[in-house]
Amino acid sequence: MKKLESREDIELLVNKFYDKVETDETIGFFFNDVAKVDWSHHLPKMYSFWETLLFGKISYKGNPMAVHFPINAEFAMEKSHFEHWLKLWKQTIEENFTGEMAETAIYKATNIANLMGYKMEMARKIK
Ligand code: HEM
Numbered sequence: 697m698k699k700l701e702s703r704e705d706i707e708l709l710v711n712k713f714y715d716k717v718e719t720d721e722t723i724g725f726f727f728n729d730v731a732k733v734d735w736s737h738h739l740p741k742m743y744s745f746w747e748t749l750l751f752g753k754i755s756y757k758g759n760p761m762a763v764h765f766p767i768n769a770e771f772a773m774e775k776s777h778f779e780h781w782l783k784l785w786k787q788t789i790e791e792n793f794t795g796e797m798a799e800t801a802i803y804k805a806t807n808i809a810n811l812m813g814y815k816m817e818m819a820r821k822i823k
Pocket residue numbers: 723726727731733738741742745757758759760763764767773777778781804805808809812
């Protein structure tokens with residue numbers, strides 16, 4: 697199995713992940729129906745996000761937390777949704793890559809997903 701080591705690898709990973717997400721019964725609707733995502737914009741953003749996070753190449757400038765609050769306000773993003781997001785992310789990585797960077801991608805996603813889940817829950821409480 698291949699190591700996760702280039703921008704091309706990230707593009708493959710992100711494409712395969714969102715292929716799963718788009719048709720997923722548990723979280724697909726957030727993208728298709730709530731946010732009505734334009735995939736041709738979303739995917740390149742996600743390539744850059746992961747390139748920045750994993751390889752330290754600052755190609756993503758944005759606020760990943762902020763974009764999720766309006767989605768959460770429209771339809772509650774629950775802990776179970778984040779767990780499912782993570783399950784798909786881990787699956788996609790394990791189906792395609794191996795090695796330290798692949799593990800780092802799982803580790804960083806886990807931290808962010810947990811934090812994001814917590815922030816979304818808090819945002820609903822103070823409404
Ligand atoms: C249930 C879990 C999640 C759902 C349903 C979700 C949904 C979405 C949606 C619909 C967008 C597009 C917003 C728009 O352009 O209108 C988005 C953007 C984004 N998401 Fe998530 N997300 C989830 C978890 C995560 C996690 C765990 C991460 C990080 C590891 C993440 C990182 C991002 C980033 C970086 C963007 C782009 C932000 C920008 O526009 O700069 N998301 N997400």
